[in-house]
C-alpha cells in the first residue's frame with residue numbers, strides 16, 4: 001500500500017498538472033512538478049503584452065464550468081469571477097451580421113427560412129441530447145449537413161471547420177461539436193449568452209495554485225522539460241529531465257500525447273506501446289493579438305466566412321473583460337506541416353489586421369497600437385469519430401499515468417475540464 005511519503009512527479013504545469021498537484025497536496029503528498037516552459041499555465045499561461053498581463057490565448061468561462069467553480073470556491077477566488085452578457089457576430093460577404101441570438105438567426109436572410117429554423121432547432125436539440133453514443137459514430141460535417149442542408153452548412157459552418165481542421169475537417173466527431181454547442185448553449189440566462197472571466201485572467205488562478213502547492217511542500221521546476229521516462233518494475237518511473245534524474249513512485253504526465261510519444265521513443269520503450277500513442281493528431285495554433293485604439297465590433301466573438309482570410313473567427317477580449325485597451329485575438333489554426341504555419345509572425349499579423357479592417361472599414365493603420373503572435377504546437381486535438389477507441393492507455397505501466405485534454409472526450413479542451421479530469425484522476429488512483 002502506498003504511503004503519503006511516496007514521491008509523485010507531475011509532468012506539465014498547465015491547468016491539469018496544477019490541479020493534479022493541488023489535489024495531491026490535499027491528500028497529503030508533496031508532488032514535484034516538471035514544466036518545460038519558463039512559466040506556469042500551459043495554454044492558459046499569460047505574458048506581458050505591451051504593458052498588459054494577458055493570456056497568450058483567449059479564454060472565457062461558461063455557466064456550466066462546474067469543476068472550475070468548485071476549485072475557485074475552495075481556494076477563495078470565487079469573488080474574482082465576473083460575468084457579462086456577450087454578443088456574437090457573423091462576417092459574411094463583406095457584411096457584419098448579428099449572430100447567436102434567436103432574432104439574429106431568424107433575420108439572417110442569406111439562408112432560407114427553413115435553414116434558419118433548422119439551425120435553431122439543432123441548437124435546441126443539442127441541449128436535450130443526453131446519450132451521445134450515436135453522435136460518436138458519425139462525423140460532425142455529415143451531421144450538420146443533415147440538419148442544415150448543403151447550402152446552409154456551406155455558409156454557416158464550412159469555413160469554421162476548414163480553417164480549424166483543414167484536411168481533417170470531415171473526420172471530426174459529431175459528439176465533439178455537440179458538446180461544444182451545448183456548452184455555449186447552456187451558458188445563457190433568459191436566452192442571453194453570459195460568459196465569465198477572472199478579474200486578472202487565468203493568471204489569478206495559476207498564481208494561487210502555485211502558492212498553495214509551494215506552501216504545502218510541493219516543488220515546481222520551471223524550464224525543465226522531461227526528456228525520458230523509464231517505467232520501474234514495481235511501479236512509477238525514472239524521470240530524466242534537463243537537469244535532474246530521479247526515481248518516482250508514481251508519475252502523471254499531462255502533456256499533449258504526441259509529446260509523450262516522443263519522450264517514450266527517446267526512452268527506448270517498446271514499439272508496441274508507442275504505437276498506441278502515435279494515433280493522436282493535434283493542430284497547431286498561431287494566435288495573433290492586436291491592441292487597437294478603437295473597437296472592432298461590439299461582439300465578443302465574430303465568426304468569419306470570407307475566402308480572403310484563413311481565419312475562422314476573431315475574439316474581442318475587451319468586449320468581455322474590463323481591460324484598459326481594445327484587445328483582439330485572431331487565431332490561425334493549422335496542421336504544423338501546412339505552408340501557412342511556416343508564414344512569419346509578421347505575415348500572420350498583417351493578414352489578421354487586414355481581416356479586422358475588412359470587418360470594420362472605419363479602422364485605419366494608425367489605429368493599430370501593438371501586435372504579437374504566440375504559437376502552441378499541440379493546441380487542438382483532431383477528435384475523430386469513436387475517439388475513445390483511439391486513445392492510448394491511461395496507465396500504460398504501473399503507477400505511470402499518461403493523460404491530456406483528449407481524455408475527457410467528447411468535451412472539448414477547456415480549463416474546467418482539465419481541472420475536473422485531473423482532480424478525479426487523483427481521487428481515483430491515490431489514497
Ligand SMILES: Cc1cc2nc3c(=O)[nH]c(=O)nc-3n(C[C@H](O)[C@H](O)[C@H](O)COP(=O)(O)OP(=O)(O)OC[C@H]3O[C@@H](n4cnc5c(N)ncnc54)[C@H](O)[C@@H]3O)c2cc1C
Nearest residue numbers: 012014015016036042043057059060225226413414415418
Ligand atoms: C487558442 C486557445 C483558446 C482557448 N480558449 C479557451 C477558453 O476560452 N476557455 C477554456 O476553458 N479553455 C480554452 N482553451 C483550452 C485551455 O487552455 C486548455 O484546455 C487547458 O489549458 C489545458 O490544460 P492542460 O493542463 O490539460 O494542458 P496544457 O495547457 O497543454 O499544459 C501542458 C503543459 O505541459 C508542458 N510540457 C510540454 N512538454 C513538456 C515536457 N517534456 N516536460 C515538462 N512539461 C512539458 C507544456 O509547456 C504545458 O505547460 C483554449 C486553448 C487555446 C489554445
